[in-house]
Amino acid sequence: MSTEVLLDGDRLRRRLVDDGPYAALDVVAVTGSTNSDLSEAAAKGGADRTVLIAEEQSAGRGRLQRRWVSPRGSGLFVSVLLRPGVPPSAVSWMPLIAGVALAETVERTTSVPAGLKWPNDLLLGSGDDWFKGAGILSEAVAGSDGIALVLGMGVNIRQQRDELPAGAGGLPATSLAAEGAEVDREEFAVALLESLAEVEGRWREADGDVVPTGLLDRYRRLCRTLGQRVRVELGDHDLRGVAEDVDSGGRLVVRADDGRTSEVSAGDVVHIRPS
Secondary structure (H helix, E strand, C coil): CCCCCCCCHHHHHHHHHHCCCCCEEEEEEEECCHHHHHHHHHHCCCCCCEEEEEEEECCCECHHHCECCECCCCEEEEEEEECCCCCHHHHHHHHHHHHHHHHHHHHHHCCCCEEEECCCEEEEEECCEEEEEEEEEEEEEEECCEEEEEEEEEEECCCCHHHCCCCHHHCCECCCCCCCCCCCHHHHHHHHHHHHHHHHHHHHHCCCCCCCCCHHHHHHHHECCCCCEEEEECCCCEEEEEEEEECCCCCEEEEECCCCEEEECCCEEEECCCC
16 A cells, blocks of 8 residues: 555644534544543543544454454544433444444545445445445443443545455455545545534434434435345344344344344344345
8 A cells, every 4th residue: 555644633623623513533643442542531531522533453343342454544443432311222323323424424425335234334335246344333331421432433445455354244345445436534534523423413412313313214225234135143043034124223124034023133144145
């Protein structure tokens, strides 16, 4: 990869803190995990809408403690500390609405088709040729100021496909560059964080209700899992069937091969390609 200009923290603060919706923003050269750093900050009373971006993570992680590869200058590795004050029952929607912000940002700023694999993997590509371009991890943290959420997003921007490992469920990995997009990382960071502030603000104002805000419909439009034949890995067994809907609780509604309908709140989903 060619030499990359590092992100300018002062300029990002002017755009997103001084003239934007965030309370604080820092850019660091390297850290273990931006989510771990902000989880520590949250437990100590860190401010709502605090942003941490790392040029490189040595211990980045995704769902189920999977390792997320995040070499220096190759992508956007960002976490946000949020104190939305929504009911506990609504917290599971945080990574899904973050997926909406991410996919819509890709659609708006690049020519790359974007979608989501339930619950929150960013898919890039078209037709049946979808590849994983980003992951999202949301974690709840208890502290002196109540429950906070730490939302992490790792977006592959500059890597080529042969530089990336396979994603969860064997899903091939990709990046915006591998899909033909030339992306200015600063502009993408600003666009993504502004989009996140918009969707999270709507969700917060509606007390976590995704229906009147239109966020459920926006998610359904982007969810490439819907209509697909899937295998849902539930630990002790697999559920096979067709993904029919995402309900207001964020659950994937699957009609199994025996005709029964199940609502899945957690599990690894594999899209089964036609043979």
